[in-house]
Amino acid sequence: MTRAVPKAEIHCHVEGAASPDLVRRQAEKYGVDVSSFLDEAGYVWSDFTSFLAAYDGAAALFRTEEDYALLAETYLSDIAAQGTIYAEIFVSPDHAERSGIGTEGYLAGLGTGLERARRASGIECRMIVVGIRHFGPQAVEAAARFAASRPHALITGFGMAGEERFGRVADYARAFDIAREAGLGITIHAGELAGPESVRDALDHVRPSRLGHGARAIEDPALVERIAREGVALELCPGSNVALKVFDGWEKHPFEAMRKAGVKVTLNSDDPPHFGSSIGHEYEMAARTWGYDAAMLTGFTRTAIQAAFVDEATREKLLGQLD
Numbered sequence: 001m002t003r004a005v006p007k008a009e010i011h012c013h014v015e016g017a018a019s020p021d022l023v024r025r026q027a028e029k030y031g032v033d034v035s036s037f038l039d040e041a042g043y044v045w046s047d048f049t050s051f052l053a054a055y056d057g058a059a060a061l062f063r064t065e066e067d068y069a070l071l072a073e074t075y076l077s078d079i080a081a082q083g084t085i086y087a088e089i090f091v092s093p094d095h096a097e098r099s100g101i102g103t104e105g106y107l108a109g110l111g112t113g114l115e116r117a118r119r120a121s122g123i124e125c126r127m128i129v130v131g132i133r134h135f136g137p138q139a140v141e142a143a144a145r146f147a148a149s150r151p152h153a154l155i156t157g158f159g160m161a162g163e164e165r166f167g168r169v170a171d172y173a174r175a176f177d178i179a180r181e182a183g184l185g186i187t188i189h190a191g192e193l194a195g196p197e198s199v200r201d202a203l204d205h206v207r208p209s210r211l212g213h214g215a216r217a218i219e220d221p222a223l224v225e226r227i228a229r230e231g232v233a234l235e236l237c238p239g240s241n242v243a244l245k246v247f248d249g250w251e252k253h254p255f256e257a258m259r260k261a262g263v264k265v266t267l268n269s270d271d272p273p274h275f276g277s278s279i280g281h282e283y284e285m286a287a288r289t290w291g292y293d294a295a296m297l298t299g300f301t302r303t304a305i306q307a308a309f310v311d312e313a314t315r316e317k318l319l320g321q322l323d
């Protein structure tokens with residue numbers, strides 16, 4: 001029912017999008033034992049901390065420019081086949097350094113993957129540099145300075161991922177100031193694992209145009225009203241939240257309640273193979289759970305493109321593809 005709906009995704013971590021098959025092939029290539037985080041059925045984790053360990057384990061298996069080109073091309077071609085016309089991927093200079101490739105080869109490889117996917121399917125893509133919150137304010141500031149140096153033409157945004165319960169948002173404000181002054185779009189993970197106070201802190205100290213998740217703002221009606229009034233778009237990832245047990249099933253997820261409250265809502269897959277999801281699955285489950293028709297679903301795609309960190313000419317071209 002949702003196959004033909006044009007889709008857009010503005011919240012997906014590229015290392016978290018590596019399929020188990022691809023990771024297995026990379027593990028063979030480098031002779032690495034992955035049994036601590038991957039079995040025949042897929043990724044193995046039991047809570048957010050062990051999920052991050054599985055994520056880092058997979059990320060460490062991408063070590064050359066061609067590895068990253070393959071990762072990006074494989075993922076983006078896959079979601080293009082699901083009807084995705086636009087995608088933003090989170091990229092992490094910290095993971096590039098950890099895997100040994102360094103940032104230059106990392107971005108060059110990812111850029112090649114984006115270009116190959118665009119040529120093959122027409123999918124338009126941009127990259128958002130993220131700092132990792134639990135690596136501390138200095139590391140996030142370094143990631144912001146890196147993004148602000150505009151090391152690749154397809155980098156259009158800056159964000160922060162990682163353990164939301166680590167530290168205080170105010171300590172990261174400088175990183176976001178650096179990125180904002182460089183003209184980058186701003187997003188921040190908040191209201192995923194922590195509650196409304198985390199979202200309020202993010203809005204007050206970072207002034208983002210989008211929130212990564214923001215789902216737990218639902219616990220405070222005044223905050224939901226503020227998000228709607230200020231026009232902050234939510235990068236909601238219901239499948240991820242359900243898998244991580246933030247909500248007790250799709251029917252308990254606040255996506256529809258947020259929409260009804262006038263909040264700009266979008267559908268995203270976050271780290272799809274870790275959560276048994278995909279962008280196509282998110283659209284399909286949203287239709288099944290809340291009864292959305294193709295026009296409503298296309299509306300979420302429109303919201304994502306309106307909130308996208310992309311130049312106006314490309315935005316107009318993408319919006320034109322929805323008519």
Ligand SMILES: Nc1ncnc2[nH]cnc12
Binds near residue numbers: 013161162164189192
């Ligand atoms: N769901 C998530 N939340 C925070 N940081 C992440 N990094 C990768 N996936 C993440």
Ligand SMILES: [Zn+2]
Binds near residue numbers: 011
């Ligand atoms: Zn995320």
